[in-house]
Amino acid sequence: MPDGSTGEEMVIGFDASRNRRLLIVAPLFDEANKFRHQLSEIMRRLHAQGIDCFLPDLPGCNESMAPFADQSLAHWRACVTAAAANFSATDIFAIRSGCWLVPEDESGWLYAPAKPQQVLRSMIRARMLSAKEAGREETADRLMETARADGIELAGWPLGPQLVAELEGEQFDAPDEYIVIEQGEVGGKPLWLRAENDSDPGQADSIVSLIASGEESA
């Protein structure tokens, strides 16, 4: 909610009241769509490995009715913390930009964390490229000026000024309690780079095996 409180959102989950309960934080923006299929592959495998898992919608994202333009990283962080408590999560698994949102006092896995400035830059570039195609000239400096003052629509996402400031200003460092999984350990082509959405069962197997073995030794 804009006042900082959390509201109700939809969740996809496998809940059999097992000991291991994993909260999943999807990537933001375009990569949320690119990973949707792969996340369902990962969740099915977690369930088969005896791990409960929960993928809630962040406000403004996916099926959420909350306006995207009102969202901020700070608010999403509060929602992830609330979700971890709500589902009694034992661990958290976050992907790419979702890694920015994990609570520092929890533990889990961060898959190929993205850099906030890089994500913003890519979206600004995409907007400039499509403007160019349409015969309009937009410069990054001017777009950022507008974005800082009034927010901006980038790649179909209406970013509010607070979210723009957070993306521009924040550095991401993995909190101590989390294990970073890099693409090299997973193998295959990084799905977030793919122009056409795709899934990869082999990569899903690798990720789940890293999570499952990590939880057993924890």
Next chain:
Amino acid sequence: MTAETAQAEATGPSRSDIDQTLRAILRDVLGLNLAQVDGFDADTGLFGHLPELDSMAVAGLLTEMEDRLDIVIEDEDVDGEMLENYGGLLTFAEAKVVES
């Protein structure tokens, strides 16, 4: 050691390294295998020729080029010519690597 080899070392990654890195990025972006992307030549059309290569995918490709080639791509560098075909993109990448 020939003079040619010495010069190649002094200017950082060789043209063939840049070519291989660029092909690897295109394999990741387009989801193609080694043989398919090895078949790309200078005239193989990219932005505006491959329907899946939309503005968001091109933006991702440019960011990945910056990361893997350790270059900075200025916004005014990005024009239709450099993105139109593989030859244009490779020439651009080579020039940027020399510059950096």
